[in-house]
Amino acid sequence: MTYVYTFVVGGTICVIGQLLMDGTKLTPAHVLVLFVTSGVVLTALGIYEPLVEFAGAGATIPLPGFGYSLAKGAINGVKDKGLIGAFLGGVEATSGGIAAAVVFGYLMALLFSSKTKP
Amino acid sequence: MSKKRLGNQTVRFVNPPSIISTGSIVGPKEGMGPLKDYFDLILDDDSFELDSWEKAESKMIKEAVKISLGKASLEASDISYMFGGDLLNQLISTTFAARDLNIPLFGLFGACSTMTEALSLGAMSIDGDFADYVIATTSSHFSTAERQFRFPLELGNQRKLTAQWTVTGAGAAILSSTGGGPYITHITTGKVVDFGISDVNNMGAAMAPAAVDTIKTHFLDTGLSPKDYDLIVTGDLGIIGSEIALEMLVKEGFNMHKNYTDCGVEIFDHKIQDTHAGGSGPGCSAVVFTGYLYKLLLEKKIKSLLLVSTGALLSTTSAQQGESIPAIAHAVSITSEYN
Numbered sequence: 001m002t003y004v005y006t007f008v009v010g011g012t013i014c015v016i017g018q019l020l021m022d023g024t025k026l027t028p029a030h031v032l033v034l035f036v037t038s039g040v041v042l043t044a045l046g047i048y049e050p051l052v053e054f055a056g057a058g059a060t061i062p063l064p065g066f067g068y069s070l071a072k073g074a075i076n077g078v079k080d081k082g083l084i085g086a087f088l089g090g091v092e093a094t095s096g097g098i099a100a101a102v103v104f105g106y107l108m109a110l111l112f113s114s115k116t117k118p
Numbered sequence: 119m120s121k122k123r124l125g126n127q128t129v130r131f132v133n134p135p136s137i138i139s140t141g142s143i144v145g146p147k148e149g150m151g152p153l154k155d156y157f158d159l160i161l162d163d164d165s166f167e168l169d170s171w172e173k174a175e176s177k178m179i180k181e182a183v184k185i186s187l188g189k190a191s192l193e194a195s196d197i198s199y200m201f202g203g204d205l206l207n208q209l210i211s212t213t214f215a216a217r218d219l220n221i222p223l224f225g226l227f228g229a230c231s232t233m234t235e236a237l238s239l240g241a242m243s244i245d246g247d248f249a250d251y252v253i254a255t256t257s258s259h260f261s262t263a264e265r266q267f268r269f270p271l272e273l274g275n276q277r278k279l280t281a282q283w284t285v286t287g288a289g290a291a292i293l294s295s296t297g298g299g300p301y302i303t304h305i306t307t308g309k310v311v312d313f314g315i316s317d318v319n320n321m322g323a324a325m326a327p328a329a330v331d332t333i334k335t336h337f338l339d340t341g342l343s344p345k346d347y348d349l350i351v352t353g354d355l356g357i358i359g360s361e362i363a364l365e366m367l368v369k370e371g372f373n374m375h376k377n378y379t380d381c382g383v384e385i386f387d388h389k390i391q392d393t394h395a396g397g398s399g400p401g402c403s404a405v406v407f408t409g410y411l412y413k414l415l416l417e418k419k420i421k422s423l424l425l426v427s428t429g430a431l432l433s434t435t436s437a438q439q440g441e442s443i444p445a446i447a448h449a450v451s452i453t454s455e456y457n
Contacts (some may be wrong), residue, residue, distance in 0.1 A: 022277060025317065030273050114272050116145075116164050116171075116261045116286075 039067020125339025136297030141185030145286030198249030231429030258399030289404030322359020356396030
């Protein structure tokens with residue numbers, strides 16, 4: 001059943017993104033920023049955490065999940081290090097994802113060259 | 119009053135220049151479209167064996183010029199002027215091609231209207247007796263235009279259904295003071311028209327009013343009517359824009375349902391090729407004219423053509439600042455016979 005919840009929640013988040021691109025003038029870059037920041041806001045309001053507990057990767061893998069990690073890291077940073085942790089915690093918590101994006105992005109750029117869409 | 123002027127925006131040539139030769143090169147996608155049999159060269163690879171698409175676009179112009187020179191048995195040194203332009207910053211495709219061709223250059227920016235802008239100025243310089251041979255060129259490339267105006271291809275963005283597909287192609291046409299036609303008899307130079315459309319994914323709708331304005335002005339200035347032409351062809355309004363243009367022209371009293379089409383509609387098979395609202399780019403009307411329409415004129419399958427290339431004169435900066443899209447259209451009247 002967990003798989004079903006994961007699929008439904010993750011899929012719903014993606015459908016919202018697709019609808020925003022099809023139905024509004026927002027570009028994919030707008031949607032990216034909107035989703036990450038809304039993940040932060042929803043986590044700060046305590047709404048996203050229950051969603052993660054309910055759907056696991058269905059909530060953490062899509063873009064708002066990155067915002068969730070940022071917000072959660074900042075909250076934990078404040079608990080551990082005081083106010084300075086608000087600045088340190090977010091990036092600390094997401095450092096794995098950021099470093100992986102840089103490393104794999106670089107590797108792919110070395111291995112493949114871009115081509116015109118068919 | 120100049121004796122060559124008709125009305126406000128039209129010139130009638132006293133000694134109509136002859137289009138003696140053309141050259142057209144297209145990319146692989148255009149080479150699979152319905153007009154594939156009409157192009158001089160179809161590339162297997164849109165990088166043209168070079169390491170960037172910008173270099174490939176420039177090479178396409180150079181090779182299109184060489185093809186047209188070869189067909190007319192002329193050398194580059196016989197050409198007095200090259201009138202040309204493209205979509206890239208500082209017209210690098212055109213200027214880098216002209217660097218190697220060694221022909222005196224007038225670089226033009228008319229966005230997708232460049233083909234008829236170049237033909238207009240070339241024709242005027244020949245009828246004005248300033249040159250015996252000139253060449254009009256323009257180009258576009260899907261991947262350089264995406265990088266220039268939209269997003270890097272690597273981002274893998276989805277395209278809107280109203281968006282058009284930039285044609286990869288270059289066209290060149292040699293105009294001469296002598297020769298057996300087809301002849302450029304009139305040109306109508308467009309004004310910049312802006313109906314306040316700001317959706318960069320719907321250029322056809324933004325450009326349609328400019329095409330309508332120029333076509334209407336052409337008929338008013340010359341006293342001609344749509345039935346005087348076998349074919350009236352706009353540049354790259356695409357499927358959405360050409361329908362808007364047709365409707366607007368009917369309201370103005372010009373019914374062109376029977377003899378009207380658009381290069382952006384003709385160049386791709388939109389059902390199979392997933393090009394959404396049709397082809398676009400300066401290369402669109404350039405290759406459809408130099409490849410397809412020119413051959414129809416030569417074979418006298420059509421005897422009179424009104425070619426109206428349409429351009430959207432926006433920049434990425436103006437679009438980001440929320441400005442609407444100004445557009446322009448230039449008409450060139452071509453006949454296969456002239457008495």
